Amino acid sequence: MGSPVTLLDCTIRMTGPEVAVIAGTEDPDERSAELAAVRSGTVGRVHSWELVTGLDGPGTRLTVFLSGCVLRCQYCHNPDTWRLSDGRLTTLDKVMDRIARRAAALKIMHGGVTLSGGEPLIQRPFVTNVLQRCKELGLHTTLDTSGYLGMRAEDELLDAVDLVLLDVKAGLPETYKTVTGRQLAPTLRFGRRLRDRGTPIWIRYVLVPGLTDGEEDVRIVADYAASLGEVVQRVEVLPFHQMGKNKWKALEIPYPLEHTMPPSDELVARVQETFRSRGLLTF
Numbered sequence: 001m002g003s004p005v006t007l008l009d010c011t012i013r014m015t016g017p018e019v020a021v022i023a024g025t026e027d028p029d030e031r032s033a034e035l036a037a038v039r040s041g042t043v044g045r046v047h048s049w050e051l052v053t054g055l056d057g058p059g060t061r062l063t064v065f066l067s068g069c070v071l072r073c074q075y076c077h078n079p080d081t082w083r084l085s086d087g088r089l090t091t092l093d094k095v096m097d098r099i100a101r102r103a104a105a106l107k108i109m110h111g112g113v114t115l116s117g118g119e120p121l122i123q124r125p126f127v128t129n130v131l132q133r134c135k136e137l138g139l140h141t142t143l144d145t146s147g148y149l150g151m152r153a154e155d156e157l158l159d160a161v162d163l164v165l166l167d168v169k170a171g172l173p174e175t176y177k178t179v180t181g182r183q184l185a186p187t188l189r190f191g192r193r194l195r196d197r198g199t200p201i202w203i204r205y206v207l208v209p210g211l212t213d214g215e216e217d218v219r220i221v222a223d224y225a226a227s228l229g230e231v232v233q234r235v236e237v238l239p240f241h242q243m244g245k246n247k248w249k250a251l252e253i254p255y256p257l258e259h260t261m262p263p264s265d266e267l268v269a270r271v272q273e274t275f276r277s278r279g280l281l282t283f
């Protein structure tokens with residue numbers, strides 16, 4: 001039995017094949033009804049929505065940010081999505097109504113729907129349903145994930161994913177642990193599973209001076225990305241920025257990167273070159 005990860009008024013029990021999302025309601029009837037709906041994926045916790053172009057996948061994306069995450073990345077710019085209760089309990093039908101209204105426009109703009117977070121795989125049944133319903137609408141689907149919970153993504157979920165944005169946050173296990181508080185191995189395993197399935201991947205690497213810019217870390221991630229072969233369609237080196245700083249402050253969480261500067265152009269170019277030298281299309 002794995003240890004529960006407490007997210008203030010919600011608990012994610014890392015046990016067996018299910019990630020049980022236990023909400024904080026006191027009423028036992030409400031609680032069991034909510035649990036049943038969460039398990040069947042007819043409700044989920046949605047933090048926010050965004051319509052973006054040139055980010056989160058090809059074309060114009062309708063990005064749905066789901067709440068809940070088990071990592072605690074030092075550079076997270078969405079700490080306000082960490083707890084499941086940071087999102088509103090929303091029905092699958094409501095979410096799909098909103099997506100369906102934009103489906104025609106998204107197709108014209110060569111885009112689709114991206115599920116992000118937080119970590120979408122925490123809400124696996126809901127995510128599976130949303131992805132499958134998007135595919136029924138003929139929409140391109142993207143899953144933005146750390147891969148940490150990848151082993152919990154069943155094939156039926158991945159069958160409905162056209163692209164995975166896989167955040168590989170460090171190459172050395174010890175750096176990964178420092179950055180996220182968790183282990184690196186599940187992410188690497190998930191990437192290899194995607195390769196074996198032939199699921200397209202965009203690898204993302206957040207470049208933080210003094211944290212993830214070590215040559216060995218970058219080299220290991222580059223070698224790993226290259227080892228996945230042609231499923232890796234591109235690598236995106238994402239320069240650290242301070243846009244999340246105010247959220248940490250508002251939440252009164254000590255922010256370890258408060259004084260960290262964005263990487264220089266030279267550093268970004270050096271890291272991009274490490275990926276390019278493995279034949280990877282890199283931005």
Ligand code: SF4
Nearest residue numbers: 069071072073076118
């Ligand atoms: S995985 Fe994403 S949402 Fe979770 S802590 Fe890291 S950056 Fe934040």
